[in-house]
Amino acid sequence: MKVTDFDFHLPEELIAQHPLEKRDQSRLMVLDKNTGEIEHKKFYDIIDYLEKGDTLVLNNTRVMPARLIGEKENTGGKIEFLLLKRIEGDKWESLAKPGKSARVGRRFTFGEGKLKAEVIEVLENGNRIIEFEYEGIFEEVLDSLGEMPLPPYIHERLEDKERYQTVYSKEEGSAAAPTAGLHFTKELLKKIEDKGINITYVTLHVGLGTFRPVKVETIEDHDMHSEFYTLSKETAEIINETKRRGNRIISVGTTSTRTLETIGDENGFVKEQSGWTNIFIYPGYKFKVVDNLITNFHLPESTLIMLVSTLAGREHVMNAYEEAVKERYRFFSFGDAMFIK
Template sequence: MKVSDFNFDLPEELIAQHPLEKRDSSRLMVLNKETGEIEHKVFSDIIDYLNPGDTLILNNTRVMPARLIGEKEETGGKIEFLLLKRLEGDKWECLAKPGKTARIGRKFTFGNGQLKCEVVEVLETGNRVIEFSYDGIFEEVLDSLGEMPLPPYIHEKLDDRERYQTVYSKEKGSAAAPTAGLHFTKDLLKKIEDKGVNVGYLTLHVGLGTFRPVKVDDINDHVMHSEFYQLSKETADLINKTKENGGRIISVGTTSTRTLETIGDENGKVRECSGWTDIFIYPGYKFKIVDNLITNFHLPESTLIMLVSALAGQEHVLNAYKTAVKDKYRFFSFGDAMFIK
C-alpha cells in the first residue's frame, strides 16, 4: 500500500488558524463506516449519537508551554528550544534552532537568567539533550517563560493559550494537543454523562512526531515515533465492563485510539498499565477495543488519515474528505470534527 493512496487536494485556506469562539459550535461530519453515508451536523449534536451504556474515552494530557526563546550566554545570540520529553532529573530531549549554535558545552539563558541550560549531548537524530538549572519549581518557571508549541501549519499567534488545551486536561507532558478533544465543553460533557454515557480518561503524551510527514513510498517501511501512555485501573475496568454489557467504546482522537489498541489483548480486554507505544494503524488492521471514533480532519498522506481509514475504510474516508473540502470544512488542530459511527 502506497502513501500516495492517502493523498487529496487541500486548499491552504481551509487550514484553521484560530479556534472558534465557542468550542462545541464547530461543524461535525458524521460518517457511517459501514455504508459511507455522510451527515452534516454541529459538534454539540454529538450527544445524539451516544447511547446510554456507551463509554467515551478521552486523553487528559496537558500541553506544556514547551517553546523556549533564549540567548547564548557569551554572545547573546538567539536560540529556540522545543522541549520534547524529560529524560531524567533536569535533562530534556529537545529540538534546537539554529542547531549549529547548540553544540555540546554551550550555555544558554532565558528570562533574565531565571532559567539556564547547557547542551550535554547531541543525539543521532540531531535532537539535543540539555540540562536546566533554576531556582524554585521547574514547572512554574516553564509556565512563566515558555510559549505554546503550536503546529507548524498555524501561523497566527494564540491570544489565550488555554484554547490549545482541552477543558479536561490534567497530566502535563505533551508537545501538542489531542485536538479532537478541543471541541468538548464542560457543559457538553455533563449532558453526555447525564444521558447515561460513561466517561473515562487515559493519558498519552503527544509528541511532535505526530506532525512529521511520512517520507517513504510504501507505508510498510514507515517507522512510527514513540509516545508515553498510562491507563488507570478505574478506566480499564470501565472499558471491560462496557464491552461485557454490549456497550460501545467511543475513542476521542487518534491518541486515545492508539493507546487503547496498544493495551488491548486479542479477547478485547484492557488492563491497568503504562509504557511507550509506537503502534502504526493503517488499513488491514483489526481493531480490538475501539468501536467508534471522534477525530479532526487530518493532513494528506499522514499516519492519522491512515488510522481513520483503517476504521472507516479508505474509500469512505477519502470520499468524506473530498466532501469536506467541497463544503469548506475547517482542517487540522483548530478545525472541524468527524464522528465515525
C-alpha cells in the same frame, strides 16, 4: 499499500489558524463506516449519537509550553529550544534552532536569567540533551517563560494558551494537543454524563512525531514514532464492563485509539498498564477495543488519515474528505470534527 492512496487536494485557506470562539460550535461531519453515508451537524449534536451505556474515552494529557526562546550567554545570540521529553531530573531532550549554536558546553539564558541551560550532549538524530538551572519549581518557571508549541501549519499567534488545551487536560507532558478533544466544553461533558454515558480517561503524551510526514512510498516501510501512555485500573474496569454489556467504546482522538489498541487483547479487554507505544494502524488492521471514533480532519498522506481509513474504510474516508473540502470544513488542530459511527 501506497502512501499516495491517502493523498487529496487541500486548499491552504481551509487550514484553521485559530480556534472558534465557542469550542462546541465547530462543525461535525458524521460518517457511517458501513455505508459511507454522510451527515452535516454541529459538534454539540454529538450527544444525539451517543447511547446510554456507551463509554467515551478521552486523553487527559496536558501540553507543556515547551517552546523556549532565549540567548547565548555572553554573546546574546538568539536560540530556540523545543522541549520534547524529560530524560531525568532537569535534563531534557530538545530540538534546537539554529542547531549550530547549540554545541556541547554552550550555555543559554531565558527570561533575563530566570532559567539557564547547558547543552550536555548532541544525539545521533541531531536532538540536544540540555540541563536546566533555576530557582523554585520548574513547571512554574516554564509556564511563565514558555510558549505553546503550535503545529508548523499554524502561522497565527495564539492569544489564550488554554485554547490549545482540552478542558479536561490534567497530566502535563505533551508537545502537541490531542486535538479531537478541543471541541468539548464542561457543559457538554456534563450533558453526556447525565444521559448515562460513561466518561473515562487515558493519558498519552503526544510527541512531535505526530506531525512527521511519511517519507516512504509504501506505508508498511514507515517507522512510527514512540509515545508514552498510561491506562489506570479504574479506566480498565469501566472499558471491560462496557464490553461485557455489549455497549460501544467511543474513542476521542487517534491518541486515545492508539493507547487502547496497544493494550487491548484479542477479545477487546484491557488492563492497567503504562509504557511506550509505536503502534501503526493502517488498513488491514483489525480493531480490538474501539468501536467508534471522534477525530479531526487530518493531513494528506499522514499516519492519522491512515488510522481513520482503517476504521471507516479508505474509500468512505477519501469521499468524506472530498466532501469536507467541497463544503469548506476547517482542517487540522483548530478545525472541525468527524464522528465515525
